[in-house]
Amino acid sequence: MSGEHLLPGTTLRDRTAAATGDVRLRGSLARALRHFGHGRERALADLDDPDGLRHAARAVRADILADLPAILERLADRFEANGGQVFWAADAAEANGHIAGIARRIGARRVVKSKSMASEETGLNEALARAGCSVVETDLGEWIIQLAHETPSHIIAPAVHRDRYQAAEALQTAAGDRTLDPDPAKLAAFARETLRAEYLRADLGVSGVNLGVAETGSLVLVTNEGNASLTMGVPRVHVAVMGMERVTATWEQCELLLSLLARSATGQQLSAYTDIVSGPRRAGEADGPDEVHLVILDNGRSDVLASELHEILACIRCGACLNVCPVYRQVGGHAYGWVYSGPVGAVLTPLLASEHPEAAELANASTLCGACMDACPVGIPLQDLLLSLRRRRAERAGSAERAAWRAWAEAWGRPAGYRTSTRALARGRAAARWAHLLPGLSRWTEGRAAPVPARRTFRERWDAGEV
């Protein structure tokens, strides 16, 4: 785990406060998420039995996770038998070191990259820059945030937090003297024209992997812009970085998950481009790399797999849980402080970035309304996982906090203690307006009024025959 993207020196509280005060950000989020939400609803309404499909997908992902080491071995063996090369990276440093080594060996100076959350996680761009390479992101949203020196704010739409004027502003840095019109079609045309030249000049292509299929040793990449096709098809050498959970045993499983991924992400039946690479270019093939490498990234996933929270590894990164989350919808992805945001990020980040204690507070970035669980196409019990993380955090709480909770449990566990404390609250009700001065309560009362206790306790009224 590189953790390089955890925003240094800021807390979740600082970041959410900044985001909620940013009217422009909230406008961009509202527009985009409404669009994704409608698309998903329409796509699911077209299905005869969306719940049946979801249950099937959940079962498939559970089967895969239960047999993950064997499926990964099969994928690696077949990929190598096809002529590809496999590297098992225990952590971010190993993955980056291996890819930088490939770049040095082939004398690469220019790298084109298709969007990859796994390489965001490892901080690959910075590592390649240190190895002397210039890296260009080729997904439009990803290119915009690269030019703006930002991290993705959404799993499938990295620049969702920017409106078209802000997108044009970022792209302007690549346009030089030419002034860009903030019309989305014109911006896309500018990106297409500029990036085409980058593919042709690139020595190395890097991509993520949506799903690896063990049956044939193949890697599947889906995009709506076709940039993965060019990233894989044009440069002489290609490296694909895959989180170790992103596999299926069979093509049948892959097909099911891809159809749910597209429907849940953008409301499409299938993404516009589905690229499959099973090895280097064969004799007679028109395009494709001479060398293909697969980096299988662990980076803390084995520990997650062995834990009671392993179901989070069933995630297929569709982003549906972000789109429906009332917290994400207000604050966007940067408030989460790391590459994965929304409910999936609130679970994954504390697990994968466990060496950063501040990551644990992300489990609180949820209202526990359950909308994310309902939206998840592979039925991950996100709410239960968030509660488990909160429980873990409570167990590690400071001694003063633990002593306070123990005293409270002790008092309310006995009738006399309960009676005395509720009576004391009723008598001291006037003090409720000073609650914000009490240590620990001040943060709670900042955004809401402290409840005022009743004048008399329920028991007093019961004894008086009033209830």
Ligand code: SF4
């Ligand atoms: S947790 Fe579920 S809904 Fe969220 S991104 Fe992963 S698969 Fe999609």
